[in-house]
Amino acid sequence: MNIALLSDMAADGFGDRVVVGTRDAGITAMDLRSMSTAGAEVIRRARADAVVYLAVNGPAFPVAMFSAARAGVPLVPVNYRLGREQLDALLANHRSALAIADPEHVSILEQAGLRALTTEQWLDQTRTTTPASVTDGPSDGIDAPAVIIYTSGTTAAPKGVLLRNENLTSYVFGSVEFANADATEAALVSVPPYHIAAVANVISNLYAGRRTLVLEQFTPQEWLQTVRDECVTNALVVPTMLSRIVESDADKSVPSLRNLAYGGAPMPSRIIEQALRLWPDVGFVNAYGLTETSSTIAVLGPQDHRDALASDDERVRTRLGSVGRALPGVRIEIRDEGGAVLPAGHLGRICVSGEQVSAEYAGVGRVVDEQGFFDTRDKGFVDDDGFLFVGGRADDTIIRGAENIAPAEIEDVILRHPDVLDVAVVGVPDEEWGQRIEAVVVVRPDAGRDAEGLRAHVRATLRGSKTPERFVFWDQVPRTETGKLVRRHVVDRLVSESAPASVNGA
Missing domain, CATH: 2.30.38.10 (Luciferase; Domain 3)
Structure with missing residues (x-):
């Protein structure tokens, strides 16, 4: 079943409802079907076998996704932050693609031999092109994947994950009720288009009948203001974003917000507890999934969060650190x-x-x-x-002597310290032990860099063999845009730095 069916169902079910963009200048469900039908014709005329999307998130993205589906070719959203060498390597896999890009990337795509349109040119063409014929589904390439997403490469070179139409439609049908959102609902998405969560949010919110808008450049102040201005009811953030929101000095009133989903990386228990108390009427959802699983496979729902926060039973309370239970069909x-x-x-x-x-x-x-x-x-x-x-x-496991040590366990303990904002625990090569444990810590601006205090904090919970031998203080740890820690970058920098210079400062 082609994902274009989701667009058709939306157009037939609530065609005049704005489903993409702002309330005043957004795209309706009927517009989306019309534009994606025209977009498929643009793709066919270009004889493209894929659609490369090299731009920030925005209205051009869902139009590109459903246009590619109708044309029977995959959408390939590419990380616009990649270095030129990595970008060229990915583009070499899609020489016959039609490319959609921000203006600053068009020349790079053309140099790679691709026909490129800016996002505005693409949207203009989807509004003005007349299809040669109207089809109910893909005219060819029916066996092609719907989307190809290149993994972030946090531990190795990026790999292209093929997501087929049946994978994506199965995810939607198994987790969303058709047209269950009312006309006032709006979802704010704060992840880039080359992440599976962006793809999943386009199709799931459309199927539900919920308007989707994107925050291209995240700041706590901008996020909070957008929620208020656009009467956002549902939102998606990664843990680092939620941490910055609840720790900010901005006005945190969000009267329209009903549900807040988070995922992509571990959530510090201190942050989620603070958020639950800050917004007691908001339903929090922890969603766990991977690109290879078409997004979410397990969910910790709103009531699970509230029960865990209110419980005196340690077994129930620890569920705040879980990702919930498997979705139906998983x-x-x-x-x-x-x-x-x-x-x-x-x-x-x-x-x-x-x-x-x-x-x-x-x-x-x-x-x-x-x-x-x-x-x-x-x-x-x-x-x-x-x-x-x-x-x-x-792959993150630290092997110290004959003992396998999970860095996440140590990171969780360090994050409970009130002065700690972020942390990365890694294994650094060591001649005697094979690897030694080191921790990179980000502390509050007004806090001191107290390595001995942190060491005592860890030892109060964990045994000595799990206590980092060295605490290093940096202004930030390397993470992807979706909050995933890039451990290899931490190890590389720690190895390159001298111990005396790193212990007391960044």
């Missing part, structure tokens, strides 16, 4: 290194199956076992009530 198993399924409470590798799970890579194919399970390479466990706890990447 199966999650925790397995050991040999592939055996582990019982509740045992830490292992998170494996997942379901129709929304793509687990397919360009040039590689599907990476699933004989039972259809995909190894996410995330570590975690499921408690007796089915709540999933994620403990970081398997």
Whole structure:
């Protein structure tokens, strides 16, 4: 089933409702169908076998997504922050694509041999082009993926994840009720277009009938003001954004906000507890998923959050640190290194199956076992009530001597310190132990850089072998735009710096 059907259903169900952009100048569901039908004709005339999108998020993005779907070719949103060498390498995979770009990127695309349109030129053409014929679905390329997303490459070179129409429609049908939003609802999305959450929000909010708008450049003040000005009811942020919002001095009143979803990286318990108390009437949702799973596979819902915050039962309260329970149609198993399924409470590798799970890579194919399970390479466990706890990447494990140490456990303890805003714990090469534990910490501007105080704080909870041997203070730790920690960059900088110069300052 082609994702263009979602646009058709929206146009037939609530055609005059604005579904993209601002209330005053947005695109209606009927407009979106018309523009994407015309956009498909533009793609066909260009004889393109893909649509490369190299721009910030905005109205051109959903139009491009559904146009590509109707033309039967994949949409390829590309990270506009990539260096020229990486960008050229990705573009080399799509020589026959039609490209849509911000004006500053057009020349780069043309040098790579692609036909390029600016976002404004693209939108103009979708408003003025007359299709040669109107079709209900893709005219060719029916086996092509709907979207190709290149992973962030936090541990290796980016890989192209192929998401097929059936994966994306399965995700929507399994998690969203058609037309369940009323005409006043609006969703504010603060993630870039090359992230799976951006793709998922376009199709899920459209299917629900909810208007979607994008904040291109995030600041706490701009986010809060946009929520108020546009009467935003639903919003999506990454943990670092929520941290900056609740810690800011800005006016935090958000009378229209009903639901706030977060994900993409671990959420410090201190921050989510602060947010729950700040906005007690807002329903918080922690969504866990991967590009390979077409976005969310587990959700910690609003009532789960409230129950955990109010409970005196430590077992229930710790659920604030979980990502909730699996969505309908998704199966999650925790397995050991040999592939055996582990019982509740045992830490292992998170494996997942379901129709929304793509687990397919360009040039590689599907990476699933004989039972259809995909190894996410995330570590975690499921408690007796089915709540999933994620403990970081398997690749992140620090091996100190013969002991495997999860950095996420140490980071969680350090983040409980009231002066700490952010932290990264990594293993640095060591001749005696193989790796030694070091922590990079970001503290409040008015706080002192007290390494011994932090060391004592960790030792009060964890044993000595899990206490970082060195605390380094930086102004920020390297993260992607969606909040994922880039550990290899932390290790590289720590190795290159001299210990005496790093212990007391950035």
